[in-house]
Amino acid sequence: MTLRGVGRFPADLQALRRWFAALGWKPFPFQEQVWRAAAAGGSGLVHAPTGTGKTLAAWLGALAHSRRRAMAREEAGEVDERPVGSGPRVVWITPLRALAADTLRALADPLPDLADWLAGADKGPASSSRQRSPRWQVALRTGDSTAAERSRLRKRWPEGLVTTPESLSVLLSLENAHDLFASLETVIVDEWHELLATKRGVQTELALARLRTLAPGLATWGLSATLANLDDALAALVGPAAAATASVVSAKIPRKLVIETLVPEPMERFPWAGHMGMRLLPQVLGVLDRATTSLVFTNTRAQAERWHDAIRGARPAWKETLALHHGSVDRELRASTEAAL
Structure with a gap:
């Protein structure tokens, strides 16, 4: 017997499988598990080895969640009166500004191929409102952003925004922060282990708490490859009150590691400070x-x-x-x- 919601893969997520297949890939079970949970509006922590596809698990899940919400509004006859570009739907927090551009490319890659799916094309003939659905855009807002880039963002915010804890705190201090994040649906914290139990981590937790106030029902996801206490990490990410209903998705993917250690000869005591090796x-x-x-x-x-x-x-x-x-x-x-x- 196939149990609904357990064994049967949701029909509206088949497009993600097809996109993977078109690239010659097959999604890992943990990726599909994240897609299901994220599309349903859930929160959680993804714990998987580096290079196994955590980014696509969380990002495509966030897209599926946004798509379901848009389809639900349309079926209910509701009209989104907020103008296009008034605020992001997904915020991606990266602790490493130096790698933000690489993250941006990874998020942008699937968008052209999934544009029709995001617009609900598989739901039958496009309605007039669906025909006006804008193509998803992603952009950076970090300390590297020039004044001209920040100005363009204020005129037309992307659906997906990649930022750092510091830049997010700046955005939350804006006078129009309430309007800016009113339509936010998902926030994703990359490399959660880099922030956890640090000053920047506290800054991130405060920003997440503020976002949940501005956007009730906000889904929160964290990504990491090197966490020890997953329950504590999850509680810090989503808040103690929401930890009981959030998910921990762990991937058990065997990988062969070759470690070669270089030891100085002869071995001497390291200096107290200034060791460059x-x-x-x-x-x-x-x-x-x-x-x-x-x-x-x-x-x-x-x-x-x-x-x-x-x-x-x-x-x-x-x-x-x-x-x-x-x-x-x-x-x-x-x-x-x-x-x-």
């Missing part, structure tokens, strides 16, 4: 020589600068393919690095 440069270069594309992560921006300079000095032939990337690097240089990757 430069003694490991020859060993790191040996690893990079064997690879084609590599990402070298450091603990601080200063350490990234030092290592970039050291590698460039040791391998001058890599000048055109070696790049530095962190939040204080010029925006255009960061964008060119991201495009090259």
